[in-house]
Amino acid sequence: MTSFSDNGLYSEELGVGVRAVHMACLLCQRLQNDLVLKRNEHVSSKDDNSPVTIADWSVQATVSWVLSEAFGSDNVSIVAEEDVQVLSKSSATGLLEAVVKTVNTCLAEAPQFGLKAPGSALGPKEVLEAIGRCNSTGGDTGRFWVLDPVDGTLGFVRGDQYAVALALIEDGEVVLGVLGCPNYPMRKELLNYHNGSSPPSDTGDKGCVMYARRGIHRSWMQPLLRGEERFVWPNSARQIQVSPIDDPELATFCEPVEKANSSHSFTAGLAHSVGLRNKPLRVYSMVKYAAIARGDAEIFMKFARAGYKEKIWDHAAAVVIIEEAGGLVTDAGGHRLDFSKGIYLEGLDRGIIACAGSKLHETLITAVDASWNSSSL
């Protein structure tokens, strides 16, 4: 049984979500190639100084348009990272034009994915509207989508790893997740190029979309389309599972690349105390979670500085994919993440720990308790 051809609960939503994310990944691949060649043209800064690019806006517009077209705009509510603030400024006409062009190029490919393309090309107003429509603030009742159009924008502009993440939340629970990883190498050893070396430059054999529905106990992965390949599915999807490794000595842990996003010194102490021997796999974006779901690493840890509030779009899609692939995702107190309190993961206890299995998970939770008070976090 595949995960979306059985007419089960959310199968239609999953089918549309996977197609939309797949299209978005191809859009990003093209833009990242251009961006790296043109040395970061079109990278803007938001109020908090974080980067945003035409890829972030273009993916948000595209996914928003596809979901509205498939389910009717009145039925679709979306929480997403980007807004139209920068893009609506009169000084941003060039930027907006680039986004409109990108969105139209991408949506023109919709029929190849079994989706409807716009009758005529979208104009700037319609593109801004599609982005701005993603203004839901979530909550504990009803149904809403959660979108991180480009997670790991820093990785994206550096020619490195990034992800496109889409989830559906119903009554506070993530019920489906789609995680597109346009640069995720099919061979896991190619992920491990951090610590000075540059990312692999060949685009062959790269890119996948992972997805899962709550309660199926299976997660899936399909390779991204290459060149003239036709989009055929579900045939091209294969099941993924977390790693069977439960011995810390053999396990690998992932963490953010940027020290500003998670304390490397705290996780180094934890790693030492539980006997993790492998050096950390530092990767931008939710590709870290993807590595756990696919069995390429066993542990993901993130301990942000005190006061930072994690956003739901940075985690929702990955949580259901890891859980359905057999793993666990909790805060450092062992509680499942709470997606029902708006755009933030309110009440998060210290940090996030995702593991392939419960033995590693228990070991880490205990170790955090033992070392927390002496940490400066």
Ligand SMILES: Nc1ncnc2c1ncn2[C@@H]1O[C@H](COP(=O)(O)OS(=O)(=O)O)[C@@H](OP(=O)(O)O)[C@H]1O
């Ligand atoms: N100060 C701080 N602390 C913790 N987390 C932060 C912080 N600032 C940003 N963010 C969020 O981190 C997202 C990228 O996280 P990563 O875990 O992939 O970090 S890293 O890029 O590997 O360093 C990133 O997601 P994107 O904005 O989608 O790239 C942010 O939502």
Ligand SMILES: [Mg+2]
């Ligand atoms: Mg993000």
Ligand SMILES: [Mg+2]
């Ligand atoms: Mg983002």
Ligand SMILES: [Mg+2]
């Ligand atoms: Mg961002």
